[in-house]
Amino acid sequence: MTAFILVSEAHTGGWIWREVAARLRESGAEVHPVTLTGMGERRHLAGPGTDLETHIQDVVRLIDHVDAQRVVMAGHGYGIHPVLGAADRRPERIARIVHLDAGLPQDGDPALKLVPDQAVRDRLPPRSGEGAGDDWRVPPPPVDEWQRWGSLAGVPADALARLTRYAAPQPVGTLTQPLRLSGAGSELPVTGVLCTANGPGIAMVELQVGLGDPRLQALTDPRVSFFELDTGHWPMLSTPGELADVLLRAAKGEGRRLSVTVSEQPTHLRPFLLDVPKRPRERVGNVDLHLPDAENPSPTVVFVHGGPIPAGVRPTPRDWPAFVGYGQYVAGLGAVGVTLDHRLHDLSDYGRAAEDVAEAVELVRADPRVDGDRVALWYFSGGGPLSADWLAAPPPWLRCVAATYPILAPLPSRGPAESGFRPATAVRTAGHLPIVLTRVGLELPEIAVTVEEFLTAARDCDANVEVVDVPLGHHGFETIDHTGQTRHAVRHAVRSVLGHLRS
Template identity: 60%
Template sequence: MTVFIMVAGVFTGAGVWQETAARLAEAGSEAHAVPLTGVDASRPAASVPVDLETHIADVIAAIDAVGPASGREIVLVGHDYGIHPVLGAADRRPQHVARVVYLDCGMPQNGVPALAAVPDRVLRARLSGTPQHNSFEGELAQPIGDEWQRWGSTAGLSAAALERLDALAAPHPLGTLLQPLRLTGAPTSMPTTGVLCTRNGVGIDLVQQRVELGDPAMATLTDPRVTFFELPTGHWPMLSCPSALADVLLRAAAGEGRRLRPADTSATPVHLRPFPLEVPEVPRDRRGHVDLYVPDAEGPRPAVVLVHGGPVPAGARPTPREWPTLVGHARLAATEGVIGVTLDHRLHDVGDFERAAADVTAAIELVRSDPRVDADRIALWFFSSGGLLTADWLSHPPAWLRCLTASYPILTPPPNWGLTGDRFHPVRTVAHAGALPIVLLRAGRETPEVAATVAAFVTAAEDCGANLKLVDIPNGHHNFETLDATEETRLALRHAMRAVVTRLTS
């Protein structure tokens, strides 16, 4: 028999697991939701402040209560913050744990506190200045209603379920977020399963892409003992789809799930496959973190500045400005008589958007100062998650910005990226774009989570009367330039570039 020991996330206690536990029991398994000290009413805090070690002890007690000598397999399930005490307990009882399930959470590392995974960047910055002591006092007040969105997507939660989340919530002991997690490394040898809630921003394909980009932090996820599942819901699947979650947990315990492919060094990764159009060679002129592809033409020329997405690991080689898609677009621009520009920016992690935006602004200033460039005729072209960087330019378009273009963009930030407010939220800022021409290349076979952001942007643009032109690739996927080398793709690329050049030169 499998015994599931489940640990809830921040502000939520054992009560959120009620329906999931019942369905696991109906399937013949045992299921225990761990009451956490200082969170659950059944386990009030004593006089000593509650920290992460307190919650690790709560989980260890649940493991020991099962009686490992009985031969029953124990599967630990950690949701959100709950993965921290789960890993701490697994580290101390490795011989008793058959599998660890990461339920819509990150991958905690030794010596790093749970605060690092808090998606609310403002709160994270405020708490990061808290003095580090051997014990921590205080608590965080629980969210209510729409405030939950700062902690994860509420997609899939009915009004009744959201009310129940409010009712079950409790203040969370601050010390559990501030005390670093201490691991010996024992959990790394255990079978693990990641359950990704795609409406919260991450799917398996995105993780696979990070592997193929050579991100060393992702390499361990290609171990055959690591499996993945997706749930098309928000951050609280135990309330939005408890039956589906129970089914996934049972399958995870059985060793099922999708496995990631290791990066194949003998094959060409997707992002380095050839550009689908044959474009003439144009010499590259490198200036700092910017490359210019200048046509053989007289006088200052308009420029198209191409902005890659990410996150891209800091050590990835070649860097994005040398990727075939970016270079191909730059050379295609040069064949149309304008200067193509590629650049590198430091979007190495989802917390790097402000730094990336500053890098892009610096690159544009460098380009506009070049005597070969007509500084009053610039187009910006963004790709994938670089689409979030369009928000600054949509909210206050400068006079020299003659066109803004985006290919398969992400246009609302995933909830778990912690990008609150209007900055990096193009759906909210497009209403300020005025007459700025916007060209949007839309992939018909886009991933559902990205397609939803594009649909929201198109609706917002239409509602405010924005100057939007859509270029559709009905059979195109995300990264269609290198994934779909079809005539449809080639026609769309030429059409989009000519639309941009027309807006630059008119």
């Protein structure tokens, strides 16, 4: 028999698994929904010293009392921290760990690091632990703020009311105490259940793994599987039947394996789709200038890469074939092509990445080889949100904004951290600034939605948007899809951008 140990999100308790547990038991499984110290009906046991270690010990004690030979532990959101901590103490008892819409915390990470909303982090009391006085608990959110902990998509009104009614304050120490892992559980089989209305799907994960982040390479291990649920962050409330089925299949080792392997050449390092003449390339700090043959100052196209890109990835984006290719291509056509590295390493880095781009633009405009009054900014993928400030208040020297397979509104997986960078809102004040948007037909669904939101807003305000469609193009097509259609799209988009610079 398989025994499931189910550990839920912050502020909740074992009660939240009621429907899932019933369906698992109907299949013959043993089920243990966990109510951690200070949560649910055990809220009276919390105190200033209640911390992550307290919750880890809760789970360890339960493991020790389970007789079943196969123990599958599922951690939902915050719950993955005590699950991983307990598995590290009792790895010989665990058959599989399920990350249910949960992150990948590492040794030393506090749970607070993975809380999606900065506003939640900012409201934490300044102290926790013994001697902290009465200010050691985080109150649960009111009914209209639960989305700060994750999308409520699919949650019925009565279930949301129950969530609010039974929620308990969360001891601060459970969120701030670092998770300590010895590595004893690092070889255990793992399943990730991705709730796609709240975060990335499997295709997006594959894209991130393909960038070469060493922290994500473990996801390519054949012992790691994935499932998707088309719902928000609370599948035990929105789709309990589907969740129970996924947990049973995960226990059997089913699920999709990532197609990316370490031995493959990452897609972003494959050759550019056009064979372009080599032009002089000059490096200044974090900026590269691809230079044309010109006696007079030339118009400039600044190419802004996407992200987040892990800080340790090498080569950095300005040396990726696609960006070098674009820079060299426009230089061959008489404009200065600018590529740069910015510090979008994490979802919280959009502010400093925007500063990096602004500084790069000023550096380039001050170069005597550049006509500072004729500049285009061209954004790619996760760099799309960085276009918002320029669209909202275009300076007179900005002659065009271009975007290729961009994110143009906050993704559910990125949440409020990115909410200040919303091109789909900023376009309403862009006036007649020319915008060249390259849209791929085989886009990741969560990104395609943001493009349509942008285009709807653009139509409402009569913005000057040209759409270059690539029906059979993928996200990152310049190094993936070497076809006549994709080559034509790149040439078309470049011609349009340069046309606006020269008009």
